[in-house]
Amino acid sequence: MTGQVLERETFGHLFAELNKMGFTLIGPTVRDKTIVYDELHSVDELPIGWTDEQDGGSYRLRRRDDEALFGYVVGSQSWKKYLFPPRSVLFEIGKVGDALTFSEPERSSQPRAFIGVRACELAAIKIQDQVFLGSGHVDRTYQHNREEIFTVAVNCAVAGGTCFCVSMETGPECNAGYDLVVTEVIDEGIHEFVIEAGSDAGQKVLAALPGRPAVDEDQAHVAAIVADTAAHMGRTLNTSSVREVLYAGRESTHWDDVAEVCLACTNCTLVCPTCFCSTTEDVASLDGSTATRSRRWDSCFSLEFSALHGSPVRSSTKARYRQWMTHKLAGWQDQFGSSGCVGCGRCITWCPVGIDITKTTAAIRADSEVLG
Amino acid sequence: MTTEATPISVRSAEEMLPQPFRVTEIRRETPDTMTLALEPTSGPGIEYAPGQFTMVYVFGVGEVPISIAGGQEGKLMHTVRAVGAVTRAICALGPGDIVGIRGPYGTSWPITEADGRDLVIAAGGIGLAPLRSTVQYALNHRDRFGYVSLIYGTRSPGELLYEDELREWRSRFEIEVEVTVDRAADGWYGDVGLVTNLLPRIFYDPEKTTAMVCGPEIMMKVVARELGSRRVGFDDVYVSLERNMKCAIGFCGHCQYGPDFVCKDGPVVPYSQVRNRMRVAEV
Ligand SMILES: Cc1cc2nc3c(=O)[nH]c(=O)nc-3n(C[C@H](O)[C@H](O)[C@H](O)COP(=O)(O)OP(=O)(O)OC[C@H]3O[C@@H](n4cnc5c(N)ncnc54)[C@H](O)[C@@H]3O)c2cc1C
Ligand code: SF4
Numbered sequence A: 001m002t003g004q005v006l007e008r009e010t011f012g013h014l015f016a017e018l019n020k021m022g023f024t025l026i027g028p029t030v031r032d033k034t035i036v037y038d039e040l041h042s043v044d045e046l047p048i049g050w051t052d053e054q055d056g057g058s059y060r061l062r063r064r065d066d067e068a069l070f071g072y073v074v075g076s077q078s079w080k081k082y083l084f085p086p087r088s089v090l091f092e093i094g095k096v097g098d099a100l101t102f103s104e105p106e107r108s109s110q111p112r113a114f115i116g117v118r119a120c121e122l123a124a125i126k127i128q129d130q131v132f133l134g135s136g137h138v139d140r141t142y143q144h145n146r147e148e149i150f151t152v153a154v155n156c157a158v159a160g161g162t163c164f165c166v167s168m169e170t171g172p173e174c175n176a177g178y179d180l181v182v183t184e185v186i187d188e189g190i191h192e193f194v195i196e197a198g199s200d201a202g203q204k205v206l207a208a209l210p211g212r213p214a215v216d217e218d219q220a221h222v223a224a225i226v227a228d229t230a231a232h233m234g235r236t237l238n239t240s241s242v243r244e245v246l247y248a249g250r251e252s253t254h255w256d257d258v259a260e261v262c263l264a265c266t267n268c269t270l271v272c273p274t275c276f277c278s279t280t281e282d283v284a285s286l287d288g289s290t291a292t293r294s295r296r297w298d299s300c301f302s303l304e305f306s307a308l309h310g311s312p313v314r315s316s317t318k319a320r321y322r323q324w325m326t327h328k329l330a331g332w333q334d335q336f337g338s339s340g341c342v343g344c345g346r347c348i349t350w351c352p353v354g355i356d357i358t359k360t361t362a363a364i365r366a367d368s369e370v371l372g
Numbered sequence B: 001m002t003t004e005a006t007p008i009s010v011r012s013a014e015e016m017l018p019q020p021f022r023v024t025e026i027r028r029e030t031p032d033t034m035t036l037a038l039e040p041t042s043g044p045g046i047e048y049a050p051g052q053f054t055m056v057y058v059f060g061v062g063e064v065p066i067s068i069a070g071g072q073e074g075k076l077m078h079t080v081r082a083v084g085a086v087t088r089a090i091c092a093l094g095p096g097d098i099v100g101i102r103g104p105y106g107t108s109w110p111i112t113e114a115d116g117r118d119l120v121i122a123a124g125g126i127g128l129a130p131l132r133s134t135v136q137y138a139l140n141h142r143d144r145f146g147y148v149s150l151i152y153g154t155r156s157p158g159e160l161l162y163e164d165e166l167r168e169w170r171s172r173f174e175i176e177v178e179v180t181v182d183r184a185a186d187g188w189y190g191d192v193g194l195v196t197n198l199l200p201r202i203f204y205d206p207e208k209t210t211a212m213v214c215g216p217e218i219m220m221k222v223v224a225r226e227l228g229s230r231r232v233g234f235d236d237v238y239v240s241l242e243r244n245m246k247c248a249i250g251f252c253g254h255c256q257y258g259p260d261f262v263c264k265d266g267p268v269v270p271y272s273q274v275r276n277r278m279r280v281a282e283v
C-alpha cells in the first residue's frame, strides 16, 4: 500500500495543496438544513459533526457524537450539476442581412477539484461519461466540464437509509475513477485519514502531503470500515435478470398502483446522478442580430417530453413512471452496457410520497413471476 | 486525471453546429405543406442515404427533425407540413432565406441491400417524403429489382404530395403506382379507402420482398400485419418511426422507444424489432 495517513490537524494541507495547484475546490457543505455541493475555501466548511437520516420521502440532518468530516452520505445534489449543468448554451447564431453564422459558446479553462465523491457517485460519473463521451457522439459541454477535474473520493464509513450500492455493485468502496481516495478513521482517540492515489496526478499531490506512510494496520482499518458500511445498507435491490423482468412486466398492474400515488413531479429525475435528458430553448436578441440555442434539464415525467402530433406518447403517469424505471434498470443496459442505477437512493429520499425503486422492482418481479 | 471514457471525435463540433443553407425554391404541395430546395451557402453540403433526416434550424425559433426527401451533390430537398412554431416558420420562408441544417442522422432504407428483390413501398400522408428518394433510386436502377410498387394513401385528394411526379412515375410504366384517399372529393376518380386495400392488387413474391413503410404508426402496423399474413417476413418489412426529438444524436433522451433511441437506432427499423413494443400502449 502506497498510501499516506494524515492527522485531523494536518488534513487541511490537502486543501492547501490543491489550491496551490490552481484548483477551485468543490465539496459538501451544510446549507438550508441539507448537505449541498458548493465551492469550499477551507476544511471548516465541510459538514463537520453532521450526519443525515434518510428514508422514503424524508431527509433530516442530525448531529453526530463526534467531529467527523465525512460522516454522512449523499444529499439531493450530485456532481452532475457541474459536469452536465442544469442549463448550457449549445450554439450561438449571428445574423447579418440574410446570412447566418453558427458558433460554439466560448469555454474557458476551469480546473476544479471535487472533494468527497462517493463510490456511487464515481459510478454515476462513469455512466455519464459513457452517455456523453462514449456512445459515438461527443457532447462538447460535458467534455469541456469533465476535462480538468481532480477527484478526491471518499470511502463511506456509514450507509444511508436509502443506500443500496452493494446491490448495484458500485460501492461502498471506491475502486477506480479517482485521483485520490480518502478513508476517515475515527477510533478511540484517533481521528485520521488514510489517503491513497489512483492516478499520477493523485500520486503527486500525495507526495507533497505531510503524512506518515500507511501500514498494514491502516489498510485493515479501511477494509473493516467499508465492510461494516456494506453490511448496513438501507435498501437492497435484486438485480438478477432485472432487464428481462421489467421488459416482461410492461403490462403488470403494479404500474397502476405506483401511478395512483406518483405526482409526476420530476424530482427523481432531477436528483438522479445519471439522468441525462434535456430540452432546448431558443432566444433571439431584441434587435434580432443574435440568437442563442440552449438546453436545460428535462424529465421523462413531464407531459411535453413525448409530445407528438398534439398529444404525448406517454400521457398517463403510469406510462411515464414505467419509462423512467424501465429505462434506468433495463433499457440502459441495451443502450450503454450497464445499469443506469447506481444505488445512491436519492430518488427514494427525494420523492415527496416516498416511492421506492427497490420496492417497485420487487413488486414487478413478483408479478412477472406469477405471470410467468 | 481520470477521464475514463476517452473523448474521441473529430466530427463533434460539426455534429452540433448547423451549416447555413439557402432556400433556392419553395413550392406549395398542399394547403399546409411546402417543399423546399436548399443548397449550402458554402462548403460541401450534406450527402445522405434515403430515409435519413436532418435537423432544420430557423433563426430564433427552433430546430426540428425533417426527413430528407431528395437532393444531390450536397443539396437537399425537404417537404414540411406546418403544424407548430418551427414548421410554420419553415413553410413561411422564401427564396434566398437562410436556415441552419445539421445531419444527416439516423438509419436508412435498405435499398441497396434489396438488390434482386421485389419492392413494396407503402406511404401514408407526409410519409411519402422520406420514401421519395427510394422510388427515384428504384427508377434509376430499375434492372436491379423484380416487381416494384408504390402504394400511397392520404386523407383527401388535396393532401397528395408530389402530384406531378406521381403522374410521371406512373406514366413510365416501370413501377406500379397505386393511390387511394380516405375521402373522395369532386373530380376524384381514383380509389377510396385504406392503403391496405391496394395490397391485393400489386405484384410481389413474399419470399423475396423488401417492404418499406412510412406513415402514421397505426397505418404502418396494419400494413406490416397485412404483409405478414401474406407471408412476407417481419424482418423484411421496414418502418420509419417518429418520436419527439431535440438533439438527433442520443443526448436529449426524448426519442426513446423502449431500448432504442429513434434518432440513431432508427428512424428506419425492421418491423420485427418493434412489433412487440407496438402492441403495448404508451411505450
Ligand atoms: C425522424 C423524423 C422525420 C420527420 N420528417 C418530417 C418531414 O419530412 N416533414 C414534416 O413536415 N415533418 C417531419 N417530422 C415531424 C416534425 O419534426 C414535427 O412536425 C415538428 O418537430 C413539429 O415542430 P413545431 O415546432 O413545428 O411544432 P411544435 O410547436 O413543437 O408542436 C406542434 C405539434 O407537433 C407535435 N410534435 C412535436 N414534435 C414532434 C415530432 N418530432 N414529430 C411530430 N410531431 C411533433 C407537438 O405535439 C404539437 O402537437 C419528422 C419527425 C421525425 C422525428
Ligand atoms: S450508495 Fe453506497 S457509495 Fe453511495 S452514499 Fe450510500 S453507502 Fe456511500
Ligand code: FES
Residues within 6 Å of the ligand: B244, B245, B246, B247, B248, B249, B250, B251, B252, B253, B254, B255, B256, B261, B262, B263, B264
Ligand atoms: S433526439 Fe435526442 S436522444 Fe434522440
